[in-house]
Amino acid sequence: MELINIKGVNKRYKNGVTAIYDLNIRIKKGDFVFVIGGSGSGKSTLIKMLYREEKPTSGQIVIGGINVAKLRNSKVYKLRRRLGIVFQDYRLLPKLTVYENVAFTLEVIGTKKSEIKRRTLKAIELVGLKAKTRNYPDQLSGGEQQRVAIARAIVNSPKLLICDEPTGNLDPDMSMEIVKVLDNINKTTGTTIIMATHDKDIVNKMKKRVLVLKDGRLVRDYEKGKYDNEAI
Ligand code: ADP
Secondary structure, three states, rough: OOOEEEEEEEOOOOOEEEEEEEEEEEEEOOOOEEEEEEEOOOOHHHHHHHHOOOOOOOOEEEEEEEEOOOOHHHHHHHHOOEEEEEEOOOOOOOOOOHHHHHHHHHOOOOOOOOHHHHHHHHHHHHHOOOOOOOOOOOHHOOHHHHHHHHHHHHHHOOOOOEOOOOOOOOOOHHHHHHHHHHHHHHHHHEEEEEOOOOOHHHHHOOOOEEEEEEEEEEEEOOOOOOOOOOOO
């Protein structure tokens, strides 16, 4: 089954820069996909269009039956509830504990308290942070903080987890741990994962699907790829 269908997408920013040219990508449910490319190749633009931070200038982006490109601004929250998003810089709330950071999203949408507890503890366990449930972000390493951000992103059981350079601030060991956490989530829950990255070691070790962007165009699409320096 297909989760994402990107058809003929172009993105031109107001200043006249075209960031994406005629992009066509299909992604199956349960896939784990890396998006790689040099700086300015369009990775962030693609990622932002998936969660409707940016709109395509033309073309279609269908995610789980929703045409994201056409979605009204007033309906964007519905899309976001079905997605999990992880950024390079964690974006945790410093005055809340690990538990509270993860539970927050569910509280906002009015989930029952018993359900919040069950789901929050499950997500924290899935990222291997059970022992730190009551800690605050500043008592955690960068890798642990990113794991909290991942738990927060999956607490609502999203169909799609979007990760924009999630290991960008981490050393190689911690980066590998984070990707193993993501791989485990992908395998145990079937959540589809799209991850934009510069991290060669990770891409080479994981042997997942690799999409290569260059100057706004998809130039390679490998089934079990590597970090293709020559294509970039
Ligand atoms: P990457 O994430 O691969 O570094 P981006 O998607 O950020 O690439 O950028 C692709 C191109 O679009 C670049 O030329 C960049 O300067 C341009 N760009 C990105 N964001 C904007 C914006 N908000 N306004 C205008 N141009 C932008």
